[in-house]
Amino acid sequence: MSKSNLSAAPALKPVAPTKIILKAQEVADYLGVHIATVWRAKKLGTLPAPVKITQGRIGWLLADLNKHLGIDSHNGAANTNTK
Numbered sequence: 308m309s310k311s312n313l314s315a316a317p318a319l320k321p322v323a324p325t326k327i328i329l330k331a332q333e334v335a336d337y338l339g340v341h342i343a344t345v346w347r348a349k350k351l352g353t354l355p356a357p358v359k360i361t362q363g364r365i366g367w368l369l370a371d372l373n374k375h376l377g378i379d380s381h382n383g384a385a386n387t388n389t390k
Contacts, residue, residue, distance in 0.1 A: 328358060328366035337372065 334354075335342040348354040355371035373379070 325368065325370040327369035328360060329369055329372070330360075330364075330366050334367050334372065337369075 329337060331345050332342050335345045338345070345354070349357065355367060355375045357365040357367050360366045
């Protein structure tokens, strides 16, 4: 690819955490647990509800996981606000 083609590429926009969907293995990596723990937590209802990605595939919104964990999606800091 020539240098002129690279400069014509559109700039990437940051993606809001509300739009990021993590698959089960990505959730496991994010939480630092085994993937079986993710499926167990889903079954027990201790994770936020997943969203349907396609027929037979689900994922979790990063914003929902962060809210569940008490993490501010805007700056990654733990939410210590206890109203």
